[in-house]
Every structure is written in C-alpha cells, then in structure tokens.
Amino acid sequence: VVVVFVVGCGCVCRRPASMVMRMGLRFSTAKSASPHVAIVGAGPSGFYVAQFLQKALPNLTVSLFEKLPTPYGLARYGVAPDHPEVKNCTTQFEGVANNPKTSLYSNITIGDVHQHPDLTLGDLRSAFDAVVLSHGSSSDRRLDIPGADLLNIIDAGSFVGWYNGDPAHSDLKVDLSGKHAVIIGQGNVALDCARLLVCPYDHVQPTDITSVSAKRLSNASFHEVHLVGRRGPIEAAFTTKEMRELSRVEDVKCSIRGEHVMDFTAEEDNYVNNSRPLKRKMKLLQDIDGTDADSDVESKHIVSLDFFLSPASFHPSKIDSGRIGSVVFDMMQLEGSIENGRRAVKTGDKIEMAADLVILSIGRQGASIDASVPFDTKSNRIENDGGRVSGFKDVYCSGWIKTGPVGTIAKTLSDAQHTASVVASDLTELMQNVDAWETRSRTKEEKRIKLLQRIKDKALSFEQWKKIESEEKKQGKMMKKVAEKITNIEHMLSIARKD
DSSP: OEEEEEOTTSOEEEEEHHHHHHTTOOOOOTTSOOOEEEEEOOSHHHHHHHHHHHHHOTTOEEEEEESSSSOOTHHHHTSOTTOGGGGGHHHHHHHHHTSTTEEEEESOOBSTTSSSOSBOHHHHHHHSSEEEEOOOOOEEOOOOSTTTTSBTEEEHHHHHHHHHTOGGGTTOOOOOOOSEEEEEOOSHHHHHHHHHHHSOHHHHTTTTSOHHHHHHHHTOOOSEEEEEOSSOTTTOOOOHHHHHHHHTSTTEEEEEOHHHHHOOOHHHHHHHHTOHHHHHHHHHHHHHHHHHHHOOOOOSEEEEEEOSEEEEEEEEOSSOTTBEEEEEEEEEEEESOSTTOOEEEEEEEEEEEEOSEEEEOSOEEOOOSSTTSOEETTTTEEOEETTEETTOSSEEEOTHHHHOSOOOHHHHHHHHHHHHHHHHHHHHHHTTSHHHHHHHHHHHHHHHHHHHHHHTTTOBOHHHHHHHHHHHHHHHHHTTSSOOOOOOHHHHHHHHTOO
C-alpha cells in the first residue's frame, strides 16, 4: 500500500502506508464525512486495530462487536492467571474504549456460523465503510486417532478456559484425581497447563483464577506430568522464560533425558550457537538435566519433558473401560536439515505411557463466521492479501484469523498495525471523491441507525461491562484476591443492566 502526500516544498512523496503510520503522520479526513468501521471481535487484535485506525484517521468512528458480554478475548480468558503482567494490555484497551469515537457492543453474535445471529456480515457491510474480522480462532484442534473419545481427554483451550472463568467452559468435566497426566504439545500453553496442575494453592489463589478451579487444582493428585512433543528440544515451541518458571515451582522436579539436550550433532551445535535465544534455552534444559541427576530429594511432582514421541492411540483404563488409561506413542526421528525444517518420521518402535488425564495442546482451529468469507483450511486462516479478505473490497482481517493461530499478544499488535494501515489507506482513497463519499455516507448512516436500533436491547456497552468488572473486583476483595470472575452469562447480564 502506497500513500502519496505533498511536503512543504511542493514535492510529491510516496511512502508505504505502514511507514506513514510509524512516522506518526495522519491521514486527513477534515473535508469529508467521518468513516465508520466495524470490528468483529473485541480481543487484543480488535482493540489494537481500533487504536491504530484512530491514530491514522482521528475522525474515524469504531464500533467493536463481541459475542460475549465481556471484552478482551484471550487477554481475559487465555492468559494464565499467574501472569498478570501479560494482562496489562487491558489498561491500554480501556483507553481505546473510552475514546468518544469508540463504541462497544458486546453480547452480540455475528455471522451464519451462529444458528440465530443477531447480525450478519452483510448487515455490517451495508452500514459501515469497512469491516475488520478479528474474531480469532475459537476452537482447538483434535487428534483423529483410536480412542480419542475416551473420557478425561480434553483440549487445552477448554482447560485454560475453565480455570480462567470462560462461561463456555465453566462446567468442564475433568477428573484431577489420578497420578499420571500427559500433555501432548510443548508450547507455552502446554507449560501453563502443567504448571497449574502442580503449583501450590497459595501461588494461584490471590490471582483472578476462579475459586472453584483453584480449590480443585490444589487437590489434584498428579505425581507425574509428561509434556510430550514429536520433535526435539531445538524445535520445541516453549520459551526459556516459561520453562524457567516451571522449573522453579515449589516441590516440583523437572526431568529431561540427558541425551536429548547434550548429544547434539555438529549441525545442531552450530545452529544452536548461532541463535542467542536458542542457546539460552538449551543451557537451561542442560542445567535442569544436571540438577535432576544430582538430586536425591523426593519431590511431590515430577514434570517430564519427553521428546521424539507422537501419539498413535489412546487406550482405556483397566478399571473403567470408558476412561483414558494410557497413551501409545510412536517413537520418532528427524530427517532433513534444520534450516529447511526437519520432518519427524516413525522409527517403528512404540512406547506406552500411563495416563489418567490427557490434555491436547496441539494448536487452535480457526473458522469463518460467514460462508461468503473464504477460509484456507491448510493454513488455518481466512484467505487474504495483506489483510484484505479475498473477494471483498470492504472486508479485512487481523490477528490469528488472518495469520493462523500462532504468536503472542505482542505479535498481534504488530499485525494489527499493518491491517489498520491498509484499511486507513483504502478509506483515504475512497474519500478523494468527495461527492460520491458523501452520498455513500448518508446511505450507510441511515442503515447504521436502523442496525444499532435492532440490537440496542441486547447489546452491552463498555460502561455496562465496567459494572461486571467492578462486581468481580468487589467479590475478589472479600476473598483476598484480585478478582472473582463471574462465569454465568445471565448473572453478568443482570449486573450489567442493573440501574
């Protein structure tokens, strides 16, 4: 995207839109009717897009639509409760929401993915100058292997949602009374799940974890927790910070097979030594292995990192044929070069691991909210060109639904900035034809008024969300914790609508 502008000397300059935003310059809309943008999804991506759009186009009005009564998405329901610093972004989002040109309409479903949606994508397109899809990837990937339907096999998204108070997972059926837990996956979410299974009650109780989850987790009896990945430590997705935090949990011993972090090939050594972050990670894993070997202290919990294993089948418990009892893994080896991405292939050997609980942390699954929006199942994202949804001139996307469900909130920020620059550039170009823009704006305003009138009795405003938040903090204060999240939607609505 290229923006053309004239500098004081009269010279014409061309700069990419993203560069213009980084330079702190703004697109002028002073002579035209203000553009109105709808953003579907009031999570980090949606709020960041709103922030960057309003920075680029100060007269622009944003309407954020969210299916839950609460904003902030995974910043509220996905970040571990003992990581409050990661949730600090919500303070920034509150500033966006308090902008007079921002409106939140939560508790509103959009798209034919819902059986009876409050609004359709077509409704938004007819009433707004641009629509940005920032609804994220709402479900978890499943493993299609034998025994996957056994009880006490759950996905990480449900488990994380349960302890974080997501209404969709508040009644999760999970048995924490066993001795052996297996977590399939080695990303940061997997490590979060492992840490919450073994950390002491006093560690999480003061946070905004739900009190029910905190009590049940504190009574969990798992002695062994296995974090299993199909490739090696070099490919493992967890960060050094997350692994260090797990290794320091009270009464927990981390276990790693020494040869997996010590016996590297010349290619692997060279690759590790050329990457400072990877070198730090391998040093930590080697230190953990050394600590484990030298320790004679019996720990309450053992957390084992198991590499080069791929789940082949789940098997029932000998006591209860409907519940998980063990997991059979194919042993793997890596082929190809590290630079080009090594491929895990079966060696032909298998091992069986006892499991009273299995948590699948193998990634999220995205989906389109409307049949007209093209979705690439292979890349797990909406088909788009730099944020412009394929086949549309007025629909854009941002965040995981644009890039695929990988990355941190910080990555979401940079992606949102890029999408906002594309939207701002396209709107600026449209506004160059003043007469056509004014006619278009009048038509859309009429439709927008009718659209907002349709949802006014159901939608919650940001001020109403603050009532919910205030009640959660009030309850939390009485329990000597940050907040006690409300997990029942009807209860949320009654608080929000109370005079």
